[in-house]
Amino acid sequence: LGVFREAAHDEVDLLAVVDRIERSLARNLGHDDFVTAIVAGYPRAGQLEVVNCGHTPPLLVDASGSVTAVEPAHPAPPLGLRALTGHTPRLQALPFADGDQLLLYTDGVTEARDGGRAFYPLAEGLERHVSHEPGRTLDALHDELLAHVGGRLHDDAALLLIRKPAAHEAERPRAAAPGPLAAASQASCS
Incomplete structure (x- = not known):
């Protein structure tokens, strides 16, 4: 959480925040340890950006009350495991009205x-x-x-x-x- 707070203050976008967290965890976690996370931002009116790092999907409720699981369009491994997969996280843009x-x-x-x-x-x-x-x-x-x-x-x-x-x-x-x-x-x- 501390790395997130620092990275969110310094980095220009969510992917840079996630990269910084990944680097920190790679140095500090044991070889069997990992962290699942969802990192979200609101970069412009009407849109959320989400990076899902192995976490269960958030739930989106539209203005009518309909609930939908936000399955990751670009699944990424949990934080701390990227070196094992070589998979780079990507942003997922969601409408947010x-x-x-x-x-x-x-x-x-x-x-x-x-x-x-x-x-x-x-x-x-x-x-x-x-x-x-x-x-x-x-x-x-x-x-x-x-x-x-x-x-x-x-x-x-x-x-x-x-x-x-x-x-x-x-x-x-x-x-x-x-x-x-x-x-x-x-x-x-x-």
């Missing part, structure tokens, strides 16, 4: 199991709870996830929901509006 949302999550969410050993169905949960208020969506997913596992997770889990406000929403002043994706919310589950 007013009202669209992108849910990023850790595997602790999708690998959470109930008493019968069934995995938590995140896409279905998102479809049930999606709203125009990211905090409300995340609260509902968090509550449902904890109910699914009987109240206690056995792995760390995090959810990050980014929403592109509609033009009429962006006109309203917001106390913490750092940019066009100001309606982002995060929930950590423990």
Whole structure:
């Protein structure tokens, strides 16, 4: 995370950020270690850029509430394993219109199991709870996830929901509006 923060500040694009993280991890990880990641950016109005490095796909929610897994168009290996594959990551451009949302999550969410050993169905949960208020969506997913596992997770889990406000929403002043994706919310589950 520290390498990402430094690289994101210094590098001009996402691929350079990913390359820098890869170099750092190659120096610091053991030969059997790796990190899955999704690195995303918002370079211009109406478009997200995503680099998927071996991670489960984020979930895109369009303004109508339809949920779609963003399967990588150009799959890349997890960070720390590029030297074994020689595969170079590539950017994937996604439309990101007013009202669209992108849910990023850790595997602790999708690998959470109930008493019968069934995995938590995140896409279905998102479809049930999606709203125009990211905090409300995340609260509902968090509550449902904890109910699914009987109240206690056995792995760390995090959810990050980014929403592109509609033009009429962006006109309203917001106390913490750092940019066009100001309606982002995060929930950590423990």
